[in-house]
Amino acid sequence: MRRPLAPRVPFRRLALALLLPSALAAQQAAPAFDASFTAGTMRVDYFHTGGKGQEIVALDRVVADGEWPGSRTQLIDATNLGVYRFQVRDAASGALLYSRGFSSIFAEWTTTAEAAALYRTYHESLRFPWPRRPVKVVLERRAPSTTTQIGEFQEVWSTDIDPASRFVNRALVAPAGRVIAFQENGPPATTVDIVLIAEGYTAADSAKFQADAKRLLAALFREEPFKSQQASFNVRGVFAPAAERGIHRARADVQRRTRTGTEYNIFDSERYILTLDNRALRDLASAVPYDFVEVLVNDAQYGGGGIHNSHATVAVDSDFADYVFVHEFAHHFAALADEYYTSDVAYQTGAAVKPEPWERNITALHQPAALKWGSLVPPGTPLPTPWAKAEYEAHSQRVREQRQQLVARTAPQADFDRLFAEQRDWELAFFKRQQYAGRVGAFEGAGYETTGLYRPELDCIMFSRDPVGFCAVCRRALEEIIRLYTA
């Protein structure tokens, strides 16, 4: 239900109301870390069940999860990103000690047609510094956005945790894999810590995993803002060998039971790779301190996935693996939205009126004067910004038909890669011809929607496989997250 428009208020009051949340966050951002937390990580595992409009959250277990890898000053998440957010509050005083926004496979699933017809359960984890005293952990979900205002977080579940109680397991899980340091630039508290999980690599593939990881990391740190801030990142790998090469790929009848259960065909989408076995993934990752987790899949079939503050994946051996790695990592790291809109997706799209998305890099543009990336738009740029949209869509449709033919005859990956390369060359030439190429504006077609959603630049890593880097708006969003983990 759409919220009625707020009554007009005097400018001074409005300005104060707008300033208040960030001012509060700044005040709360520096509680003395050591007074509230030890140096460890607490992990709350739970089952997230839903369907047919219902949602049930059920506690699984509370365990220790290694050294705390995050910032000790940036404890409150003021980014307002994610479909969900959790808060850790002091049980006695109610004081907010820690918070973080995130998205989840469950949240995506609820936007598929299946969720209206049946129930499913997903496993999730909340990780935060180990509290010295009893805390209340509150899980919140974002209310639907209106056309002008993004939805606010509302409590859906909470649980009380006494860290000294017998309901908390303080033992660490035995490391199940070999740890490989790819780059170490500083203590976890002041760096972004990434863990790369090897999946579908046999014992004989250890050197290949290291070579794949180095190649993909080189691709990530070629792109701004990662390039100029590489020294703020630690990257470690966890190598636990698989019995056989590759991962489960149901549509090709490649059957596998791998370490973390990472598989193709999530939501019946052939190239969508994630793991539904969050417990296994977390237990493997806990061998090292990590803020972000990327699963490297030893497979050649194009694919990957990325969920904000959950995990990301990439199949390392397709021709476009470098690109997929960077694109999916950006979903995971900064909750960047897909800017593309001409590919088939499992999500329900096509609503008549689009509410304003909470993501940084797409907008419904109901109020061009209040555009969230307005400060980056050069004066005189029309909003919406014109481009040869129909010509682009006609070409995309031809590529899509060719791709469906390749899928229908189970063509080799090389045929897909050739098609994608042709598409890339056509798009680069096409975008170059546009009047507003390389400028920030608001270009219609974004977030899987042909109309009513807009992206910041014509082309971006979140829009296409073209070698164009992140647009200015995405770069700014990525920098914001780097600061959250390095301050």
Ligand SMILES: [Zn+2]
């Ligand atoms: Zn972008």
